[in-house]
Amino acid sequence: IRHGIRFYVGNECHTLADVAPTRTLLDWLREDRGLTGTKEGCNEGDCGACTVLVVRLEGDRLVWRAVNACIQFVSMLDGAQVLTIEDMRAPDGSLHPVQQAMVDQHGSQCGFCTPGFVMSMVAGRKADGLAQDEHAIDDMLAGNLCRCTGYAPIVRAMRQAMQ
Ligand code: FES
Ligand code: FES
Incomplete structure (x- = not known):
């Protein structure tokens, strides 16, 4: 039996055994991961400053969704991949x-x-x-x-x- 949740941020896998059910992805990215490229504007799902991508395998295809990280709970991310603005630049430094x-x-x-x-x-x-x-x-x-x-x-x- 596996406890906790497992998801990717970029290419890095994270397993969280103990995360508060109301911990938002925005706070977790900025405060726990230091990924401050994702911005906090309204903090209530209205402004889009905190938009990230949540990628999931649905059936046999990957579905990419733009999500407001300020109203996305970390506890709902099991099995997903999160991509932030930090993941957009290519390894050689060139822009997306x-x-x-x-x-x-x-x-x-x-x-x-x-x-x-x-x-x-x-x-x-x-x-x-x-x-x-x-x-x-x-x-x-x-x-x-x-x-x-x-x-x-x-x-x-x-x-x-x-x-
Ligand atoms: Fe405004 Fe998330 S901070 S929608
Ligand atoms: Fe200043 Fe969009 S809010 S560039």
């Missing part, structure tokens, strides 16, 4: 195509929202058949708020990243 598109299209100003947008965009690229039209991209990014850019450069970045 979504990150490069954000640079090219000036999609980041203060930068606080940027990791969350990048993670939602990466999930969007993985979605089957996501149309490239503005409305589909708007819908996909609707859970992420930005106070600086006016969104247009971010939508342009997403369009570039989809090409």
